[in-house]
Amino acid sequence: MKDENVIWHQHAISKQDRAQQKKHKPCILWFTGLSGSGKSTVAGALEYVLNEQGVHTYLLDGDNVRHGLCKDLSFTDEDRQENIRRVGEVAKLMVDAGLVVLSAFISPFSAERQLVRELVGDSEFIEVFLDTPIDVCETRDPKGLYQKARAGEIKNFTGIDSDYEKPTSAEITLNTSENSIQQSVEQLITHLKANGVIS
Numbered sequence: 001m002k003d004e005n006v007i008w009h010q011h012a013i014s015k016q017d018r019a020q021q022k023k024h025k026p027c028i029l030w031f032t033g034l035s036g037s038g039k040s041t042v043a044g045a046l047e048y049v050l051n052e053q054g055v056h057t058y059l060l061d062g063d064n065v066r067h068g069l070c071k072d073l074s075f076t077d078e079d080r081q082e083n084i085r086r087v088g089e090v091a092k093l094m095v096d097a098g099l100v101v102l103s104a105f106i107s108p109f110s111a112e113r114q115l116v117r118e119l120v121g122d123s124e125f126i127e128v129f130l131d132t133p134i135d136v137c138e139t140r141d142p143k144g145l146y147q148k149a150r151a152g153e154i155k156n157f158t159g160i161d162s163d164y165e166k167p168t169s170a171e172i173t174l175n176t177s178e179n180s181i182q183q184s185v186e187q188l189i190t191h192l193k194a195n196g197v198i199s
């Protein structure tokens, strides 16, 4: 906080009031994994199913957010940290509005993922680790970025010359090398039902 004269305003309608109008519990499904691990694909497929069930969702996607809110940020460690800090704050506002938020960012560092977890609390943060080995991601290479990174045309590429810290206690780990997109969606839906997010 830069200015101590900015005071928090308590409004009449609370987070609980907004949540009660929904048919689900608000939360963040935080997808993390290497480029090409399947974050956007699985998050998008899950959002489709949730929407069919009348769940109010929003999918925050790294590629898209970096065209607007975070278009001033690069892929240095510092800018990735700021990227996730901003996205975490946006996701928190969306949870406050009562949504099931799906976020698909590489989010390579444990500290920033933990920071977002602490913004909403354990009960509203579901970390989803796409545990896809880099050789599988590189074979998929849906945007040709690994090829460019190996050719030295992209610097600071995650998994090549920029770190990815694997989650050690994610709520859900998806194996996209062995399981289909549909099986991953079923695994996620089962978790959401078991934890009372959806009925």
Ligand SMILES: Nc1ncnc2c1ncn2[C@@H]1O[C@H](COP(=O)(O)OS(=O)(=O)O)[C@@H](OP(=O)(O)O)[C@H]1O
Pocket: 034, 035, 036, 039, 040, 062, 063, 066, 075, 079, 080, 081, 083, 084, 104, 105, 106, 107, 108, 143, 145, 154, 155, 156, 157, 158, 162
């Ligand atoms: N250097 C480098 N490293 C990794 N990824 C790169 C890079 N340059 C561009 N891209 C593209 O940007 C997408 C990752 O953005 P994120 O905002 O998710 O990254 S981060 O969370 O801040 O690390 C990522 O999207 P996904 O492939 O969907 O993960 C890439 O398409």
Ligand SMILES: Nc1ncnc2c1ncn2[C@@H]1O[C@H](COP(=O)(O)OP(=O)(O)O)[C@@H](O)[C@H]1O
Pocket: 033, 034, 035, 036, 037, 038, 039, 040, 041, 042, 104, 140, 142, 176, 177, 179, 180, 181, 184
């Ligand atoms: N089982 C699977 N789960 C998710 N994606 C898969 C799977 N098998 C193949 N793919 C493909 O892998 C690519 C993953 O790309 P994407 O979803 O953009 O990953 P990310 O958002 O992590 O960069 C897509 O082209 C997708 O069709």
